[in-house]
Amino acid sequence: MGSAMDERVDFLVIGSGIAGLSYALEAATHGTVAVFTKAEFAESNTTYAQGGIAAAVGEADSWELHEHDTLVAGAGLCDPNAVRHLVRSAPDAIEWLMETGARFDRENGDPDNPLALGREGGHSRHRIVHHADKTGWEIERAVTNAARANPRITVYEHAFVTSLLTAQGRCVGARVMLPIGERKVLARATLLAAGGCGMMYTHSTNPRVATGDGIALADAIGATIANMEFMQFHPTTFYHPQMRGFLISEAVRGAGATLRNHLGTRFMYDCDPRLELAPRDVVARAIDAEIKRLNTWCVYLDTTHLPPERLAEEFPTIGAKLAEAGIAMHKHWIPVVPAQHYSCGGVVTDLDGRTSVPGLYAAGEVASTGVHGANRLASNSLLEAMVFGRSAADAGAHEPAPSEDVDDRPVPHSIPENDAIAIRRQLQKLMTDHVSIVRTDAGLKQAKKGIEKLIKSYDAAPVAPFSVYALETRNLLVAARHVVEGAAARRVNVGLHYNEDLT
Ligand SMILES: Cc1cc2nc3c(=O)[nH]c(=O)nc-3n(C[C@H](O)[C@H](O)[C@H](O)COP(=O)(O)OP(=O)(O)OC[C@H]3O[C@@H](n4cnc5c(N)ncnc54)[C@H](O)[C@@H]3O)c2cc1C
Numbered sequence: 001m002g003s004a005m006d007e008r009v010d011f012l013v014i015g016s017g018i019a020g021l022s023y024a025l026e027a028a029t030h031g032t033v034a035v036f037t038k039a040e041f042a043e044s045n046t047t048y049a050q051g052g053i054a055a056a057v058g059e060a061d062s063w064e065l066h067e068h069d070t071l072v073a074g075a076g077l078c079d080p081n082a083v084r085h086l087v088r089s090a091p092d093a094i095e096w097l098m099e100t101g102a103r104f105d106r107e108n109g110d111p112d113n114p115l116a117l118g119r120e121g122g123h124s125r126h127r128i129v130h131h132a133d134k135t136g137w138e139i140e141r142a143v144t145n146a147a148r149a150n151p152r153i154t155v156y157e158h159a160f161v162t163s164l165l166t167a168q169g170r171c172v173g174a175r176v177m178l179p180i181g182e183r184k185v186l187a188r189a190t191l192l193a194a195g196g197c198g199m200m201y202t203h204s205t206n207p208r209v210a211t212g213d214g215i216a217l218a219d220a221i222g223a224t225i226a227n228m229e230f231m232q233f234h235p236t237t238f239y240h241p242q243m244r245g246f247l248i249s250e251a252v253r254g255a256g257a258t259l260r261n262h263l264g265t266r267f268m269y270d271c272d273p274r275l276e277l278a279p280r281d282v283v284a285r286a287i288d289a290e291i292k293r294l295n296t297w298c299v300y301l302d303t304t305h306l307p308p309e310r311l312a313e314e315f316p317t318i319g320a321k322l323a324e325a326g327i328a329m330h331k332h333w334i335p336v337v338p339a340q341h342y343s344c345g346g347v348v349t350d351l352d353g354r355t356s357v358p359g360l361y362a363a364g365e366v367a368s369t370g371v372h373g374a375n376r377l378a379s380n381s382l383l384e385a386m387v388f389g390r391s392a393a394d395a396g397a398h399e400p401a402p403s404e405d406v407d408d409r410p411v412p413h414s415i416p417e418n419d420a421i422a423i424r425r426q427l428q429k430l431m432t433d434h435v436s437i438v439r440t441d442a443g444l445k446q447a448k449k450g451i452e453k454l455i456k457s458y459d460a461a462p463v464a465p466f467s468v469y470a471l472e473t474r475n476l477l478v479a480a481r482h483v484v485e486g487a488a489a490r491r492v493n494v495g496l497h498y499n500e501d502l503t
Contacts, residue, residue, distance in 0.1 A: 008185070008402075009032045009033060009034040009186075009187050010033065011027040011033040011188070011189050012173055012187035012189070012190045012191070013027075013034065013191045013193060014161045014174065014213075015194045015366075016041050017046035017047075017195055017364060017365075017385065018044075018046040018140065019195075019364025019386070019389040020035055020037070020191065020193030020364070022363075022386040023191050023389035023393045024147055026393035027396060027397070028153050030393070032154075034156065034187070036174070036185075037157055037158075038161070038209060038213070039158065039208075041144055041157055043207060044207070045136075045206055045207065045210060046385075047137050047207075049136025049139070049381075049382055050134060050249040050251065051118065051135065051250055051378060052104075052129050052131075052135040052251070053094065053130075054090065054120075054123065054127050054379040055091050055093065055094045055127060055129055056087065057090075057094060057129065058114075058125060058127055060125060061127050063088050063091075066123075067083055067087045068124070070086070071373075072122070073122045073279055073373070073495075074374055074376075075373055077227075077495065078371060078373035079369070079370025081351060082351060082370035085387065085388075085391075086383060086387055093387050093390075094129055097142065100142050100143060100146045101141075102131070102139050102142035103138060104116075104129050105131060116130070118254055120250045120379055121253065121277045121283065122279045122377045122378060123377070128254075128379050132316055132317070133317045134317050135382075156176070158178070158179050160468050160471070161174045162175050162182075162411050163175045163217065163220060163409060164220065166221050166407045166409065167405050168403060169358065170358045170359040170402070171357050171360035172402035172403060173185045174190060186402045186404065187402060188396065189359060189395075189396030191353070191362070191389070192361065192367070193214070193364045193366065193385075193389065194213045194217070194366050195210055195214065196342065196365040197212030197476065197480075199211045199428075200212065200427055200431045200480045201339070201340035201431050202432040203245060203337065203338075203432070204339055205247040211475050212475050213471075213472060213475045214346070214366035215366065215478060215479040215482060216478040216479060219482070222356075223348075223360060225346065225348065225368070226345055226368050226486070227344055227368045228343065228483045229345065229483060229486030229487035230343075230345050230372065230497060231340060231342075231343055231344070231435075231436075231483060231496060232342040232496055233281075233338040233341055233496075234250075235284040235287050236283075236287075236301055236334075236338075237339035238322070238325070238334065240325055240335065241297075245337070245339055246321055247339075247341070248301055248334060249315070250280070250378050251314070251315075253283075255311075255314060256305070256306055257276065257301050257302060257303045257306070258305075259276055259287065259299055259300070261290055262299070262300065267286065267299070272286070285438065285498060287336070287337070288338055288437045297335075298335040300333035301333065302333050303330065304332070306329075306330070307330075308330035315329065322334060340436070343366075344374070347367050351369075352391045352395035353369075353388050353391060361395070361396055363384075364384070371384050371388075375495035375496050412474050413464075414464045414467040414471055415458060415464050416462060417464070417470060420458075420470040420473040421469075423457060423458055424476065426450070427454055427480055430454075434447040435480075437498065439497070439499045441488075444487050444488045444499070447480075448481075451480050452481075455474075458477060
């Protein structure tokens with residue numbers, strides 16, 4: 001493989017989740033697109049999304065109500081223009097997805113009926129468009145098939161983007177490690193759609209690819225990153241001492257599930273008048289407090305009062321996974337704990353996904369568009385990824401051709417994987433102990449010191465052959481530093497940020 005500019009495309013996309021592929025499909029109407037994705041095509045947070053996509057498409061709904069609910073969840077820190085762009089574009093985005101091939105549930109299962117709409121915490125109306133409890137899988141299936149069929153889109157799997165290329169202050173592409181060697185790819189517009197960073201915590205609903213790479217790539221070229229302290233923890237992740245946790249969708253609470261401690265008490269009565277349908281941060285903090293108060297491992301989600309046939313129809317995937325652990329939803333309480341779920345902050349963009357670095361765009365979970373403010377309203381993230389991803393593609397079409405006079409920038413080195421494993425474990429413990437649902441000033445200081453020490457250890461470790469795991473670990477450290485710095489700087493408790501010393 002040559003070492004100079006090996007490839008030139010109009011649009012370069014980093015990531016093949018909903019943000020990357022919505023962008024790619026739109027960008028292909030303007031030019032050639034290369035999508036680089038570090039694992040298999042469909043391995044992304046998108047694939048694991050269960051509940052659905054929020055859109056005011058119901059009879060009794062309106063974009064104004066969706067806007068109101070989004071602003072309330074964001075606790076005063078949303079960008080109202082971004083929210084309006086999101087909610088007004090939502091019905092079109094659903095149409096676009098269906099035209100692209102996504103199938104959504106209809107009322108009473110009849111294809112001629114209107115869309116069946118679920119309701120989740122913080123939504124004042126039924127407005128969650130879904131495909132049973134595997135909506136993300138269905139969306140990813142549809143956009144993946146459409147991208148594969150598009151002759152202007154080339155998708156490279158197991159293609160790890162190690163750094164962004166710049167020339168005279170512009171982003172002009174990226175350096176990518178492919179199974180056949182390294183390539184430099186020049187593009188007029190580069191989209192960061194690298195998803196979240198859940199792997200910085202011990203418990204996360206995210207898959208293994210969520211390692212904050214997009215944050216670190218943007219950080220390395222000086223793009224503005226903000227609001228990373230607003231880390232959403234999903235209140236109800238299946239807890240089992242031996243099995244890997246998985247998400248018990250909010251839709252289960254929407255269907256009427258109740259939360260109980262091991263004594264059977266419905267503790268949400270003492271926390272919030274909206275009970276189990278209070279916003280996620282409220283429910284997550286309530287569970288965290290209850291677990292600490294009773295010194296237990298978990299609390300329980302009770303679905304035993306719901307009709308078994310309804311549970312089977314609406315939650316087939318969750319039901320099947322629980323059955324592997326010997327739990328029947330209609331008979332047993334489900335043990336649950338909160339786990340890291342979604343990063344509201346990220347690389348700051350405008351309404352067209354432009355970052356502070358010309359030529360570089362961001363969409364999806366890696367971006368901070370202003371939509372979520374201090375807390376994301378449930379099911380707004382797939383929507384945001386799609387809406388801003390598609391706007392970014394249209395904006396990118398106007399970017400100039402990239403210069404070949406690329407800056408020489410040092411690229412992080414790999415270290416032995418055993419060292420990387422030890423560093424990642426320590427990072428996860430630091431973040432889980434000090435930078436999760438409830439924070440303190442002393443804990444944040446300790447986390448900051450610990451992360452700086454881990455970055456030094458990484459940089460001082462011997463250079464080893466290329467390792468995705470090692471470079472991801474370096475990226476997680478950079479992303480975690482943003483979370484801690486954001487949390488330390490935020491001197492008021494708002495939305496997802498809760499520091500005990502500020503109350
Ligand atoms: C369990 C679960 C349930 C959820 N449920 C919902 C829901 O019901 N509704 C909702 O709106 N949201 C939900 N979310 C959130 C939502 O799924 C994500 O926010 C959204 O899918 C993010 O899409 P994305 O395209 O930004 O990132 P992702 O879908 O995570 O895609 C990121 C892509 O970037 C690639 N990548 C990363 N780094 C690199 C690199 N260095 N080089 C090359 N490629 C790279 C990854 O391999 C991946 O392909 C859920 C999330 C989880 C984890």
